[in-house]
Amino acid sequence: MSGYKTFAVAGAGTLGKFIISELLKEKAAGKIDKVVVLTRSADNSFGDAEALVVDYSSPEFLQSALKGVEVLVCTLGTTALAFQEPLAEAAKAAGVKLFIPSDFAGYPVGKSEGLYPIKNSYRDMLDRVGLPWTTFATGPFGDWIFYEPMFGYDLKNGTAEVGGTGDGLVSFTARPDIARFVAHILTTVPASELPRKIFQMEGERISVNGVITGYEKATGKKIDVTRVPMDVVHANLAKGDFKAFLQFVFETAGTTGPAEDMNVDWPDFHPMSVVESLLANKD
Template sequence: MTPYKSFAVAGAGKIGTFVIEALLAQNAHVVVLTRGVTPKTFPTGAAAEVVDYASRASIAAALTKHGVEVFVSTMGHGGFEAQAFIAVAAKEAGVRLFVPSEFGMSTVGVTEGVLAVKDAFAGHLKSIGLPSARFFVSPAFMKKEQTGYFGGEAKWLTGYDVNGKVNIVGSGTKPISFTAEEDIGGNGNTSLFCTIRPTLKRPYSGFLAYVLTSLEPSELHDKRFRLQGDRKTFLQLAELFKAETVFVDTMPGPSSEYTTILHKFIERGMGSTGWDYAAGKEGEEAAGSTNQLWPGHQWKSIKEIHGL
């Protein structure tokens, strides 16, 4: 069978915009599902379809119209519940592969906390007979910011953006997988979230777009992709960025409840994308074990992302 060529993407912020542009760079047909007005930064070359996420018929009609083979969800936490409804519509429309909104730490077998919702959705996809491809990349993307030592989500994960320190719940000695946004989704050319290297003359495809358009369907169906661009502990991050560390029981800031939960997961070892929740240890599908599916690619390190 030939690789997939037609894609639908729901969620055009952060990693979603990268993915859309990277798929277009691979000469794929891409339709972006929207709730209303097309964004001003809408990628050139993509189609847009306004859908009612409360209407299965509306979603199925849009997917059927474009002959969508693969549905990619990059929805945030607020859209997780909608995914189950969308999946049923996608199945009815003949979609052959569903990429759920993972793009974080491994959630396979997780039965507690906020991450359990993601694994439960994977079970839902299996129950309706719709194959999935799950991408585990990091508890926090690597991306460069204009100010501060830490970039992107790492700033949020450590609470650095709240008090200028690396806040740690636990020992801070457990390894954490980090993967650059560019390596996950691509660099794009109109994305507000991308960091384009001075030597880069054109958009390039990230891992997600590369494997979805290059691998045979049998190599994607019900597969897990465990990426890792770099690997550091919280203490190593603090040393790298010359930031003060403080050990806390609860993370500071408006996302305190969620980041505290993530720190507790990381303290158990789950910050590595190769973590096997059921076994309670790093699994046979190790962090970065699927990096090799992108031959010749040089994965970005934290030092490179931040120019250290």
């Protein structure tokens, strides 16, 4: 066991709510003692977790909120990534022992497209602050992204906007599976083996075309696919368009590493396939 007993999660939305749920299961099983949730909304309920409405502009508040916390997990979304810096500084001052940056949904190390340089810069920032970190390479959230029209996919309503051929292989992992993996690693791997470690997971390695075909077969629904040429994708990517960034990744650089390196830190992981996770997602 890691020996860590107190955890905080910053961000309780798209992914954070699943990680909170898994940590609370570990708490109910007696493996950990405390789960704190840093949230910007007082309307959310997190069961047996201690919820604190956060003020990221107040170092004193953040340091107080993190007092006694050993592991801080950040699941902040794209527009909130900058909050990781004041969080890290407060965490260092509060005595937090391990920081999990919001590197989920991709493998940013050594990459220079889209959000990757930004995420790499925050890991560098943690080194400057002197705060040990662990990160998780998950690939895109397979149970969610294909139901999000803002990303070009709306399989529930029968449409998909695919960049390039759609044949590029991608490492997709469903959010419930990511949460299980993160909670398992943080509560079972010895604390001495966690700093500066990148844990690679994968629910299923499959192309966008493969997902669409599998979804059509499983549901009997025909998906109307719009194809976007890669020159258009590159042009939109140069403008900072996030949908184009996803199309680029899915076509050219979608896996988080060699297949033999996936899930090796938890051989009994057994994640869902993308289609299984889509059918299980009732949201």
